[in-house]
Amino acid sequence: MKKIIQAAGMTLGLAVGAMAAETSAGKDNTTSSATKGAPQVTLYQSPTPGTRAERVNWLCEELNVPYTAVILSEDAMENNLAVKKINTMGTFPTVKVGDITIVESGAILQLIEMKLANGGTTPPIDSPDLAYHLQWLHYAEGAAMTRISTEYLLKAVQGQPEHTMQTQRHMAGTQRVLAYMEEHLGEHPYFGGENFTSADIMMHFPIKQAVFLNKADMAQYPNISAWREKVESRPAFARAGVQKEVIPPKMPR
Numbered sequence: 708m709k710k711i712i713q714a715a716g717m718t719l720g721l722a723v724g725a726m727a728a729e730t731s732a733g734k735d736n737t738t739s740s741a742t743k744g745a746p747q748v749t750l751y752q753s754p755t756p757g758t759r760a761e762r763v764n765w766l767c768e769e770l771n772v773p774y775t776a777v778i779l780s781e782d783a784m785e786n787n788l789a790v791k792k793i794n795t796m797g798t799f800p801t802v803k804v805g806d807i808t809i810v811e812s813g814a815i816l817q818l819i820e821m822k823l824a825n826g827g828t829t830p831p832i833d834s835p836d837l838a839y840h841l842q843w844l845h846y847a848e849g850a851a852m853t854r855i856s857t858e859y860l861l862k863a864v865q866g867q868p869e870h871t872m873q874t875q876r877h878m879a880g881t882q883r884v885l886a887y888m889e890e891h892l893g894e895h896p897y898f899g900g901e902n903f904t905s906a907d908i909m910m911h912f913p914i915k916q917a918v919f920l921n922k923a924d925m926a927q928y929p930n931i932s933a934w935r936e937k938v939e940s941r942p943a944f945a946r947a948g949v950q951k952e953v954i955p956p957k958m959p960r
């Protein structure tokens with residue numbers, strides 16, 4: 708299912724070509740009949756585990772969608788530069804589906820589900836869960852990550868004289884989004900509603916970040932904690948190598 712190709716030390720342009728040739732030459736014979744003839748998924752990853760790219764690994768493992776995971780250099784900075792040559796935004800995940808390369812994890816998950824998995828985990832159009840699924844799929848990088856990271860950044864600049872109403876609105880943003888998640892999970896087993904969906908995959912990352920960046924006390928959120936245990940015990944979670952906690956990044960010297 709998954710193939711990690713590392714190209715440390717190779718000329719990057721050549722490395723990409725060599726890898727593309729290698730994978731399209733049919734060495735990867737894991738393509739299931741559901742996706743035969745479908746565009747290949749190439750996932751550009753960071754050598755540092757735990758980026759949002761893990762959402763793509765996780766979804767593909769859940770849905771049995773074949774993909775090739777590529778790390779262009781073991782050196783994180785070099786790898787960033789190499790990925791920027793593939794897509795100028797160069798964030799993780801960057802994914803190539805067929806001939807098109809895109810960024811933004813939520814959009815990538817939706818694209819894979821729609822194009823390669825007959826909708827995948829998306830609830831049917833007439834299901835009341837569709838609204839929950841869509842809300843949380845977008846909430847993860849929308850309300851949740853913006854508030855969690857803004858609060859962290861505001862704490863980092865605390866003490867500076869400029870403290871406007873706008874900045875104040877973002878203080879306690881982490882608590883606010885976690886309380887909203889807690890409420891939902893008190894009424895539904897999953898962010899996707901009755902069933903696990905890609906919205907659950909999207910929501911795992913901001914919850915980890917809330918704990919790591921703003922030291923959120925998860926004892927206050929028993930529903931989120933129970934949900935975490937449940938989704939982290941899924942076989943696809945382990946197969947995808949999703950990190951349970953944030954690994955503190957190594958800062959370049």
Ligand SMILES: N[C@@H](CCC(=O)N[C@@H](CS)C(=O)NCC(=O)O)C(=O)O
Pocket residue numbers: 757758759760787797798799800810811812813848
């Ligand atoms: N909203 C984007 C965020 C992507 C993002 O910022 N990813 C981080 C890794 S978790 C990254 O690439 N950081 C390095 C950078 O911004 O250059 C998504 O969900 O894909």
